[in-house]
Amino acid sequence: MLKHWWKILGVAILFYVFVAGLLVPLKTGISAVSPQKVAPGESFTLEVTGYNSRYTQAQGQIRAWLKQDEAHALAAGSVTVLDDRRLQLAFAMPEYLPSDKKVQVLTLLIDDPVDGAHVLPSAMFVTQDSIAPGLAGSAWTAHPVEGLHEEWTMSYPFRNILQETIRNAYFHIPMWFAMIFIFIGAVISSVRYLRKFDPQDDLKAAAFTRVGILYGIMGLVTGAIWAKNTWGAYWSGDIKQNMTAIALLIYLAYFVLRNAFEDPDKKARVAAVYNLFSFAALIPLIYVVPRLYDSLHPGSGGNPALGGEDLDNTMRLVFYPAIIGWTLLGLWIAQLLYRADRLRDRLWMNA
């Protein structure tokens, strides 16, 4: 049992990732508002649909603003709680906005002691016919946004388009991290083969590469499912999608090449060299090219990697273990493949 410690560790970590990743709730959010367009001078009732909200418990203590910028926010005149999920906010939009834009976008901000502060960016669009920021009046500054309830709770951020799919950060993203680690293992094995010509190293490299491709395919498929429900299409030709698909095709050719040779020494030597080449191609395809183009991935245009706002400290508690857990599982699978291949080679030698 002792020599299997890392397999047990990997499974234990993945168990934690599944439990924490699926059970920790999302923060309170706002999933919908109506109406989304109003004219200046209009009094209206804003229907709010909350997510994971407990408005009946917070009744009487709920405050709401339509915020233009840090200095200007319009407070709701009255707040009516319909149930835990639904609010009615009465607003009186002044005749003039403290803005010189024709169409001003406002953020809805709701604060209560039970759920804390939660926002909906771009909640409302106000079209001004006459622009006069000087006439905006005191309504925009009379009730400033202050005394917000922001306590730390064990919960994941609520993002309007992502919603619960933010949990895919523990299943989709670690696939790519694990894939890279496993491909690094393959490169190390190939380099060792080229130095000592030990056939075992060639088998190890082949096993690592198989698992790396498995992880790459799982990454592409999970990414496509996620994309369909957030970006609207399984494959939108995003730079990262295209480049990883190319990288995986290059890696698939490794096996085509490996199976094309009869002579085991030649096979292993060509495969090892090609493996170095594919890894050398993988790095620019995944880490360099996507940074040069716009991408739908977070931090698009410049840095398609994990941004600070999309991964908060609570998520880090699950995300980093997820990378370790999926990598260890991949190493386990690779070890099984390597042992099966080694058995086969021993059999052939005896036969």
Place this chain on the structure above:
Amino acid sequence: MKTARYLLPVLCLLTITPAFGQVAEGGDFMHSIGKIYVVLAVVLAIFIAIILFLVFLERKLTKLENQIQQND
């Protein structure tokens, strides 16, 4: 007979798919409850991929076992 063993799960999957389709048409199944079913689909995709890989490994080992029997 051997192919039937691998075909059966695939056929099962095919018969389930239309049922999923009906739910999706009615009330936007994948986007309900904060899109939680997207997470389910992602986890299921990983699960299915790993199971398929196990089937691959299983066949590989069966082949080896047969060879050992022939050698004896």
